[in-house]
Amino acid sequence: MKNNVNYKKEIVISLSALCAVSFILMNLQAPKNSNDFQEEVAKIEKTETRKPASAKKIKKLKKASNEKTFEEKVAYTFDKIRGVELCLEVECDYPDNDPREYSLSVYKDLSMRITKYSNFWKNSWSKMTTKDQEFITGLLKHDDGFVKKEILSLLNSLPSEDTGKYLGAVLNDVIDYHDSQLIPAALVFLNNTQTPDNEMLVSQRLSAALRVGGPHVSQEISKGIHNFISPNTAFIYEATLTSLPEEAPETTYLMSALTEYEMQQSGG
Amino acid sequence: MKALITCLIFLFFPLTSQAGKVNTANYWKCSDKSGGSWTFGTAPQACAAKTFISEQFVNNKFSAYIFDESKGRTSERVRYMTELNHLVEEAAEYYLKKRKPSASSTEMKWWKRAVLAITHQESFMTHYREGRDKKLRMMRGDFGHGHGLMQVDDRWHFTAVNQGRAANLIDNLFYALDIYYKGWESAPSKSCVSSKSSYYNRARAAYGVYNGGASAACRFTNPNHRWARNDKNFKDKFDGQSWSRYISSSQKPKAVNIACLSNSSSNSCGSTPVKPPVVVVPEPPTQPAKFGKVLKYKGLLCALQDRSYHCISQPEQRFCLVNKFNLINEVARTISVKPVILLSVEDVCNHNNELLEVGNFLEIEKNVNLRETPGGLLKDVVRTGETYQVLDVVTVESRNNSRYYLVKKGSNLGYFYAGDKDNHKEWATKANSAREILIPVAGSYVSIATNNGTNLRETPAGTKITTVPSKTQLKVLSTVIIGTTNKLYIEVEYKGNKGFMYSGQIHPNSSINNWITIL
Numbered sequence: 001m002k003n004n005v006n007y008k009k010e011i012v013i014s015l016s017a018l019c020a021v022s023f024i025l026m027n028l029q030a031p032k033n034s035n036d037f038q039e040e041v042a043k044i045e046k047t048e049t050r051k052p053a054s055a056k057k058i059k060k061l062k063k064a065s066n067e068k069t070f071e072e073k074v075a076y077t078f079d080k081i082r083g084v085e086l087c088l089e090v091e092c093d094y095p096d097n098d099p100r101e102y103s104l105s106v107y108k109d110l111s112m113r114i115t116k117y118s119n120f121w122k123n124s125w126s127k128m129t130t131k132d133q134e135f136i137t138g139l140l141k142h143d144d145g146f147v148k149k150e151i152l153s154l155l156n157s158l159p160s161e162d163t164g165k166y167l168g169a170v171l172n173d174v175i176d177y178h179d180s181q182l183i184p185a186a187l188v189f190l191n192n193t194q195t196p197d198n199e200m201l202v203s204q205r206l207s208a209a210l211r212v213g214g215p216h217v218s219q220e221i222s223k224g225i226h227n228f229i230s231p232n233t234a235f236i237y238e239a240t241l242t243s244l245p246e247e248a249p250e251t252t253y254l255m256s257a258l259t260e261y262e263m264q265q266s267g268g
Numbered sequence: 269m270k271a272l273i274t275c276l277i278f279l280f281f282p283l284t285s286q287a288g289k290v291n292t293a294n295y296w297k298c299s300d301k302s303g304g305s306w307t308f309g310t311a312p313q314a315c316a317a318k319t320f321i322s323e324q325f326v327n328n329k330f331s332a333y334i335f336d337e338s339k340g341r342t343s344e345r346v347r348y349m350t351e352l353n354h355l356v357e358e359a360a361e362y363y364l365k366k367r368k369p370s371a372s373s374t375e376m377k378w379w380k381r382a383v384l385a386i387t388h389q390e391s392f393m394t395h396y397r398e399g400r401d402k403k404l405r406m407m408r409g410d411f412g413h414g415h416g417l418m419q420v421d422d423r424w425h426f427t428a429v430n431q432g433r434a435a436n437l438i439d440n441l442f443y444a445l446d447i448y449y450k451g452w453e454s455a456p457s458k459s460c461v462s463s464k465s466s467y468y469n470r471a472r473a474a475y476g477v478y479n480g481g482a483s484a485a486c487r488f489t490n491p492n493h494r495w496a497r498n499d500k501n502f503k504d505k506f507d508g509q510s511w512s513r514y515i516s517s518s519q520k521p522k523a524v525n526i527a528c529l530s531n532s533s534s535n536s537c538g539s540t541p542v543k544p545p546v547v548v549v550p551e552p553p554t555q556p557a558k559f560g561k562v563l564k565y566k567g568l569l570c571a572l573q574d575r576s577y578h579c580i581s582q583p584e585q586r587f588c589l590v591n592k593f594n595l596i597n598e599v600a601r602t603i604s605v606k607p608v609i610l611l612s613v614e615d616v617c618n619h620n621n622e623l624l625e626v627g628n629f630l631e632i633e634k635n636v637n638l639r640e641t642p643g644g645l646l647k648d649v650v651r652t653g654e655t656y657q658v659l660d661v662v663t664v665e666s667r668n669n670s671r672y673y674l675v676k677k678g679s680n681l682g683y684f685y686a687g688d689k690d691n692h693k694e695w696a697t698k699a700n701s702a703r704e705i706l707i708p709v710a711g712s713y714v715s716i717a718t719n720n721g722t723n724l725r726e727t728p729a730g731t732k733i734t735t736v737p738s739k740t741q742l743k744v745l746s747t748v749i750i751g752t753t754n755k756l757y758i759e760v761e762y763k764g765n766k767g768f769m770y771s772g773q774i775h776p777n778s779s780i781n782n783w784i785t786i787l
Contacts, residue, residue: 088483099495103481104424108289143450143482178446181427212367214446215530216439226777245366245527249641252533253776256753260772260779263755267735268722268770268783 070120070127077117078135084110107144114139114147118154125159137169145179152185156192163193171205175221176213183220191227203233207240210250222253229261290426295412300403304394308514309335309348311392313412314405320415320435322685323404325643326396328664329529330437332522334404335397349514352393354521356384359438362526363445368453378467379452382474385506386448387441389475390419393511395437406435418444431645438530444478451477451485460486475502532644533662533776560593561600562586568610570603571595578609580616581752585663588616610750613661622689623671624698626749626774627707628658630673630686631699638682642672647680655702659774660754674775676706681775705786707774708744708758713787714771716740722783724767728757733767736760741787749774756780 068076087094087106094105121128140151152174155166167190174186190202206228210218229237237258244251295301297319304312317326326334332351336344360383364371371379387393394407395417406416413421415434420443422429433439451474456464461473476484479498488499563570563577569586570579571593580589589595589611612626624630631653638648642662650656660674662683669689673696674681687695708714716722721737728748736742742760749756754774759766772780 096494099480099484099498100424103483104289178450212369214449215363215366215442216433216446218366223776226779245362247525247528247531249531249533251527252531252752256773256776259753259755260777263770264718264782266723267720268718 070124074117074120074132077113077120081110081113081117081139084113104144107142107147110142111144111146111150114150114154118150118157121154122157125162128162133165137166140166140169140173145177145182148174148177148179148182149185152182152189156185156189160192163189164195164198167193167198167202171202175205175209175217178214178217180214180216180220183217184224187221187224187227191224194228196232199228199230199233200236203228203236207236210240210254211243215248215250218248218250219253222250222257225254226257226260229257231265234258234261289423292413292422292426295408296422298408298412300401300405301408302399302405304407306392307345308388308392308511309345309352309394310337310341310397311394311407311409313408314397314399315408315412317396317404317406317435320406320429320432320646322637322639322643324664324670324685325532326404329643330396333396333437335394337397338400338402346514346516347519349393349511350516350519351521352395353384353511353515355437355524356387356393356441358524359441359526359529360384360445362530363442363449367449374465375467378471381509382452382471382506383445383448384509384511385471385502386444386475386478387417388505388511389502390414390444391417393417395440416440420444432639433645436532436643438526439532442530448474448478451475451482454482455485458485460489471506472499472503475499532639532641561596561598562589564599564602569599576609577603578611580611580613582613582662585613585616588613588663592616612749613663622692623661623663623669624658624673624696626658626660626754627709627747629655629699629702630658630675630696631655632684633693633695633697636684636686636695638675638677638680638684640682642683642685644683647682648677650675650677650684655699657702657704657706659706659778676704676778681778706778706780707749707756708747708771708784708786710744710746712744714742714744714758714760714784715787716742716769717781717783717785722769722771724760724762724765724769726767728755728768729770730768733765734762736762736769758784 084106086092087109088103091102092106094102094109096102136151136154140148142148152170155163155170158166170186170189170193174182175190190206194202206221206225209221210225213221225237237254241251241254241258244254295313295315298313298315299319300316302314304310304314306312317323333348333355335348357380360380361376364376364379368375391407391409391414396404396406398404408415409419410421413423415422415429417437417440420429420434420440422434425434425443428434428443433443452470454477455461455470455473456466458473461469464470472488473485476487476499479502480487480495484495487493487495488503490496491500493499563572565577565579567583568579568581569583569589570577571589572578573593578589578593580586613623632650632655633652635649635651637646638650639645640647654677656673656675656677658673659676659681660683662672662674664670671686671688671692672683673686674683676682685695686692705712716736716738719738721735721740724733724736725731726733728750740762742758742762745759745761745766747756747758748768753776756771756774757768758771759768770783772778772783774780
């Protein structure tokens, strides 16, 4: 009976170790053919190991991880994201069963890591440095809707006094992008960020997107455009209306928003 | 032990992200599956279209682009291809003109050819088809993951596919063109494209981006690349243009209005663009019309009766206007005087078809999809027994008065199909109340919600009598709903004056709460 218990313990420990190693191996995306990349990621993988590890060692590593300072945790996640980004330039171990699967898989991994990165910042916005802001702005440039969605989610949780720094990035990399599913969140951001100083800029860019943006993007923008029509910007949208295709959905929505605005101005 | 269990769970059920790939099963949501042949218009496989889009909407708006498998294959293929080729060309032109108004005619020519080649490459130009069993299906390739003409993949574009974007022929095309256009515009900066006017290589580089992502623009220059065969296949199609062999020289394709087809709010699309409705300013006509035909004034269709023009703002209600005023069903001429009376859908269409009016209550009789627009994105499902207030009515006269009602379920505003004049009681019936009242009804009370008060007018949009201050409580005597955005006016009495007050739009964005609070 005693031997039996020990035997079970051994099985449990062995399986735990096997699981831990397998889990780490599964989550590491090893590059296939780049020495430069190997060097780049070597420092990222300092706290991870490809060698078989005991459960005790894993526990120790976990404990060490918990003892990291806020800055260390952010830096660690930052490096993890950089590591995944490099896989867009060199070939790593992501699935490659159809022409797009590889890059889409990298972006999927990237967006997951950005979610973790975003979680660090909740209630810690004051600790954000210029470097962090530039990093976030850079991530928004990625050609992937899921990555942009995660960044928008992060930006929409920022205190409103901090959002202005990202206005240009959202206009360039979301409003001018082709993914209409990002537009509702982008409009929330723009609405929160809009000030008397930048409302003309915002409306000019939204107007441009209505005219020459992708059809679905134009349509989504037009659905939320009523929040951007003001005495200072109405003329921009009135001019835009005349240049839109007459029966296009964006025309219907913009016309409706302008009519409602006029009713508000006249008192009904 | 807990750690072990957790670990095993992670091993066998890998972490999934809310973003990125969704592991849909092969032939996900595929009913009535049927095969096909690797020829234009009928590529395998196909699944019921109704899962993702309203069949009534497709039949009404895209009937010319449904391959009818009950007809002779050879002649039907020529008919279908003549229509679809024309539609794709027109849509490609519409798209490039919108994105790049400065595009030259040469660029346009190459762009259209490239778009046609992709539709060949992706699906053999296949989208909708109707089987001998009269069921409407949509093409599903790549083990059911690729949806329709441009093979929008349900694993990577799950939200768009699930909402019905890939099932709508124009949405499907535009969704894919967004990606191809990005490649088209970035191509001249690549080493394999010598200049903006190197259109041949530009089309191939853009295909690389479309097929393999931003880094694959110059993939076509590497014959040993793992996916080089895709580039070769595209080149063969681009060079051969074999689709053109199926286009009839004698059949004139149906005129298309891409802006209208892309608008899932509109139910039918004529060839002539119709201007948006205008705010009506009463002005009696001085000359009576000489013919009993439909008259046109900007976006309105009108009938002359008793020296007044009676007009509708929704062109799809033309048949109602014709019936109501016993007109000849032809548009006679454009009138230059302003119309007098703007009629609502209910005014013109509610004869012998028991159409519910805006503000009425209804009870759902069978579960049916709730869509953003009659043929638009899926929002929810309204279920048997649920009650709603009607917020808008869209009818299709040419289809036996089939109708869609706009209702609000939770936070979603959407339309659902509610049958035709013969079977509408199987879909929804009139009720006495609803769980949520969004439009005030006669006898109810409202409070003015605007900060500066609201004008009281003699008629809807008519002469101002006075301004009713904010927070004033009033009894609603009647409601009037006019225009395509369903402008709500309520009739009230304030300090001895009876009049009408604007109370917001009902759709596409409801603004009623900005104007009144229902007490």
